[in-house]
Amino acid sequence: xxxxxxxxxxxxxxxxxxxxxxxxxxxxxxxxxxxxxxxxxxxxxxxxxxxxxxxxxxxxxxxxxxxxxxxxxxxxxxxxxxxxxxxxxxxxxxxxxxxxxxxxxxxxxxxxxxxxxxxxxxxxxxxxxxxxxxxxxxxxxxxxxxxxxxxxxxxxxxxxxxxxxxxxxxxxxxxxxxxxxxxxxxxxxxxxxxxxxxxxxxxxxxxxxxxxxxxxxxxxxxxxxxxxxxxxxxxxxxxxxxxxxxxxxxxxxxxxxxxxxxxxxxxxxxxxx
Amino acid sequence: xxxxxxxxxxxxxxxxxxxxxxxxxxxxxxxxxxxxxxxxxxxxxxxxxxxxxxxxxxxxxxxxxxxxxxxxxxxxxxxxxxxxxxxxxxxxxxxxxxxxxxxxxxxxxxxxxxxxxxxxxxxxxxxxxxxxxxxxxxxxxxxxxxxxxxxxxxxxxxxxxxxxxxxxxxxxxxxxxxxxxxxxxxxxxxxxxxxxxxxxxxxxxxxxxxxxxxxxxxxxxxxxxxxxxxxxxxxxxxxxxxxxxxxxxxxxxxxxxxxxxxxxxxxxxxxxx
Numbered sequence: 001x002x003x004x005x006x007x008x009x010x011x012x013x014x015x016x017x018x019x020x021x022x023x024x025x026x027x028x029x030x031x032x033x034x035x036x037x038x039x040x041x042x043x044x045x046x047x048x049x050x051x052x053x054x055x056x057x058x059x060x061x062x063x064x065x066x067x068x069x070x071x072x073x074x075x076x077x078x079x080x081x082x083x084x085x086x087x088x089x090x091x092x093x094x095x096x097x098x099x100x101x102x103x104x105x106x107x108x109x110x111x112x113x114x115x116x117x118x119x120x121x122x123x124x125x126x127x128x129x130x131x132x133x134x135x136x137x138x139x140x141x142x143x144x145x146x147x148x149x150x151x152x153x154x155x156x157x158x159x160x161x162x163x164x165x166x167x168x169x170x171x172x173x174x175x176x177x178x179x180x181x182x183x184x185x186x187x188x189x190x191x192x193x194x195x196x197x198x199x200x201x202x203x204x205x206x207x208x209x210x211x212x213x214x215x216x217x218x219x220x221x222x223x224x225x226x227x228x229x230x231x232x233x234x235x236x237x238x239x240x241x242x243x244x245x246x247x248x249x250x251x252x253x254x255x256x257x258x259x260x261x262x263x264x265x266x267x268x269x270x271x272x273x
Numbered sequence: 274x275x276x277x278x279x280x281x282x283x284x285x286x287x288x289x290x291x292x293x294x295x296x297x298x299x300x301x302x303x304x305x306x307x308x309x310x311x312x313x314x315x316x317x318x319x320x321x322x323x324x325x326x327x328x329x330x331x332x333x334x335x336x337x338x339x340x341x342x343x344x345x346x347x348x349x350x351x352x353x354x355x356x357x358x359x360x361x362x363x364x365x366x367x368x369x370x371x372x373x374x375x376x377x378x379x380x381x382x383x384x385x386x387x388x389x390x391x392x393x394x395x396x397x398x399x400x401x402x403x404x405x406x407x408x409x410x411x412x413x414x415x416x417x418x419x420x421x422x423x424x425x426x427x428x429x430x431x432x433x434x435x436x437x438x439x440x441x442x443x444x445x446x447x448x449x450x451x452x453x454x455x456x457x458x459x460x461x462x463x464x465x466x467x468x469x470x471x472x473x474x475x476x477x478x479x480x481x482x483x484x485x486x487x488x489x490x491x492x493x494x495x496x497x498x499x500x501x502x503x504x505x506x507x508x509x510x511x512x513x514x515x516x517x518x519x520x521x522x523x524x525x526x527x528x529x530x531x532x533x534x535x536x537x538x539x540x541x542x543x544x545x546x
Contacts (some may be wrong), residue, residue: 047426047455051299159320186454189483194527197536216456223536241535249428260461261531 005076006033007210008057008095008178013070015056015234023067026052027234030070034178034227037208041225041242043257044217049234054180055210058095059087070128075177093123096171102163106155106270112166113151119170138173139166142199161192165199172203179203180213197223218261222246230254236259274346275444276308277479281330281340298460299502300326301337302501305372310444313471313478315488315510318498324481327498328449331479332366346446362392364437369450371430375422381408382418407436411466428459435466442474449481464490485513485528497521 013030027049034040042050055061056068059079072079074094079087091097100107104116107141113135120131132151139147144166155163164184171179182201185193201224203209215221221228222242229239230253238251249255274410281304284297300323318324329335331342333349342349347360365388368374375384385404389395395403404484405415411432422430431451438446448467452460468491470476482488488495488510495513496506499520507513530536 045458046428059338161320190485190527190529191319191483191523194529216458218457219527219531222533223532225533238522246532246534257457260458 005073006076007036008212009033009071009073009076011071012056013053013072014068015052015061016264018065018067025067027056030236032236032239033231034210034212036177036210037204038226039204039211039213039224041065041215041221041226041228042231043214043218044231045216045257048231050216050231051182052234053231054097054182054212055175055215057180058091058097059084065142066209078120089123091178092119092171093174095180096174096176098164098167098171098179098181098184101153102160102167103155103187104164105167107157111152111154112158112163115266116151116166116170116173119171134173135169138169138223142166142169143195144169159192161188161195162190164192164196168196168199168203175207176209178210180212180214181215184213185220186215186217192221194212195222200224202241218257230257274477275310275312276306276331277341277343278304278306278327279341279343280305281337281342283326283330283335283337283340291353293359300501301330304340304501304503306496306503306506308445308477308479311471311475311477312494313480313492315492315495316479316481316498317483317485317495318520318522319483319486321486322496322498323501325449327367328447328479328481332364332447342439353458362441364447364523365441365443365445365520366449367431367434367438369452369453371427371434372422374434375430377422379421380418381413381420381422381425384422384433385440387420388437392441403440404436405438408433409440410470411436412462428462431455431459431463432466433449434498435463435470438480439470439474439476443476445477445479447479447481450483451480452487453482453484460487467491483524485524487514497524 009121010033011031013027014025015027016025030053032040044050057072061068070080079090094107106112117131120126120134126134135151136147138266139150144150144162144165158166185196188196197220200211204211213224225242227239228242228245229236231249232253238254245254246258249258281301283301284299286297304327307313310324316324316327317486323388326335330337343366344360347356349439351358352360382401382404386400387408389400389403404418408415408417413429413432425433464487467478469486471478482489492510494508495510496503497520498504504520505516505518514525516522
């Protein structure tokens with residue numbers, strides 16, 4: 001039965017923000033769905049509404065300043081009418097989010113182990129000891145060296161790449177159905193970037209997670225995405241299979257984005273194995 | 274010779290704790306490089322390789338423990354007074370985070386006007402005209418000069434930082450990850466702009482980045498750093514693809530594909546296509 005549903009189905013999503021001139025639309029009429037084990041890439045330049053869309057999915061926008069309409073279905077379950085408390089249980093447990101800047105996503109005054117155990121124990125009935133074991137095993141799963149000692153470290157003691165892996169480990173420890181990765185590698189250098197993308201890919205294959213991958217970097221998209229939605233001025237202007245999109249972009253804005261890539265390596269395959 | 278870095282070694286002191294005395298953490302060891310006028314050198318490496326420290330040493334912000342930095346045949350750390358002031362004029366910098374590189378309480382006019390005020394005795398009217406001209410050079414409008422930093426986007430603010438850097442027609446600009454936090458459209462725009470400025474004003478750049486593609490587009494020659502050392506350098510940027518050094522290979526292999534065809538990700542349907 002469960003397989004009949006898409007992991008995430010979004011239809012008719014509108015976000016308005018209250019301003020002096022009345023309601024200003026930020027995001028208009030967003031439709032997309034993601035199947036289990038597949039990756040939807042959401043691209044567009046900064047300010048086009050990518051992050052607003054994913055905050056709206058998780059209902060992280062302030063209801064006093066914004067209004068969100070539309071339907072969001074997680075494994076067939078409608079989320080839009082849920083109470084705040086129910087939503088809180090879904091966030092982290094069923095939809096997890098990986099944020100752009102790991103340095104500001106952790107509380108600087110607590111060791112990362114605290115954040116880890118707090119997240120696990122909020123959503124499960126595990127004891128502290130069991131939570132600790134789960135934390136260690138999920139950190140091992142993302143190739144972090146010596147997890148037990150890492151848990152006692154503070155965020156500033158780790159590099160950006162390592163901290164991003166810790167964030168991924170926290171997200172994965174609860175085996176969510178959907179992961180929203182909002183620019184997961186933008187703050188990292190190229191070597192760490194590839195490592196994190198490979199990690200996401202492995203989790204997708206092994207656990208059948210659906211990933212909403214938000215990025216402005218077409219390199220990241222071509223590495224990981226199955227399907228791509230292109231956003232401009234708060235609307236999705238084109239949605240297509242990743243190969244289709246790169247080979248035959250239809251919308252002029254998509255063509256412009258593809259054209260904007262730094263093109264320098266002429267005989268490409270040689271360098272990309 | 275515009276810039277000569279001779280056998281620079283530098284270390285930061287690691288924090289002393291109650292139990293142990295302070296230790297030296299080496300960041301640069303025996304780094305040498307040269308840059309001719311009108312040339313652009315790309316300095317590549319992963320995070321923590323010492324790229325930014327080298328940039329700071331060249332900018333005169335961090336005195337190296339041993340070694341020499343000669344800018345226009347003068348040692349920055351030995352000259353004082355008006356000679357140093359004159360040297361400073363020819364050396365400018367643009368950093369990654371443009372929001373923290375400008376004073377949020379100054380208008381664009383004041384931000385760009387600051388170096389002019391310091392070095393050139395212009396009347397208010399002349400200065401205003403000059404600022405307007407600079408804004409247009411970087412693709413903004415002269416009317417934008419009354420705006421404050423929070424009214425600009427990241428890409429626009431980066432252009433303001435560039436306008437400020439070129440205000441005095443310097444000889445060398447150190448660009449430390451200047452395009453890394455921008456989206457692709459803006460990145461391409463800024464890279465094109467830098468290329469144009471280089472030709473128009475005969476500027477030289479030291480372009481610090483982890484992004485091979487960006488460095489390749491802008492630079493004439495490249496150098497790769499790893500653990501505080503320049504491990505390989507290329508007078509002709511195309512030679513980087515033939516390098517046999519492991520650090521260079523690592524950077525090259527971490528480069529993201531330009532098309533999904535070349536991706537490394539596991540794909541369930543790969544065997545069919």
